[in-house]
Amino acid sequence: TTCEADYCSSLLLFSSPTLEGEWRYHPGxxxxxxxxxxxxxxxxxxxxxxxxRPSQSARGGYGSSFTxxxxxxxxxxxxEERPVNTVEAIGLPxxxxxxxxxxxxxxxxxxxxxxxxxxxxx
Numbered sequence: 001t002t003c004e005a006d007y008c009s010s011l012l013l014f015s016s017p018t019l020e021g022e023w024r025y026h027p028g029x030x031x032x033x034x035x036x037x038x039x040x041x042x043x044x045x046x047x048x049x050x051x052x053r054p055s056q057s058a059r060g061g062y063g064s065s066f067t068x069x070x071x072x073x074x075x076x077x078x079x080e081e082r083p084v085n086t087v088e089a090i091g092l093p094x095x096x097x098x099x100x101x102x103x104x105x106x107x108x109x110x111x112x113x114x115x116x117x118x119x120x121x122x
Contacts, residue, residue, distance in 0.1 A: 011038045011055075013079055028079045035059045037083070041066040042101045053081060056099035063099030063113060064089060089113070 010030035014023040032038050041054035051071040057064055065088040073080035089095045089112065097113035 009033060026079065027077050031079050037067060041099055045103045054101040063097035066099050066101055
């Protein structure tokens with residue numbers, strides 16, 4: 001999945017039999033046009049036999065939160081996902097954003113953005 005240039009107003013899906021092959025536009029495009037999930041927040045991953053697409057929310061400002069969306073239907077003609085869990089930038093002092101989730105078999109990575117007091121800014 002990808003979003004359109006600069007502004008990311010639409011989430012789009014393409015497929016190809018190989019990375020170097022001809023990419024085909026999915027007939028279900030655009031998959032979304034909502035600020036809450038149009039931007040990807042990491043690579044699609046598999047866990048417990050299920051597929052998930054992390055998305056970042058632009059509501060309330062850039063990178064205010066991310067959501068793990070379960071891909072419940074993915075065929076050559078259909079796509080459907082449902083939100084499973086949202087992680088917001090709360091709980092740590094001065095945290096103002098989180099917008100990326102990464103995962104491997106051994107690691108999970110979440111980023112965070114913090115507001116520094118003026119005395120700490122260079």
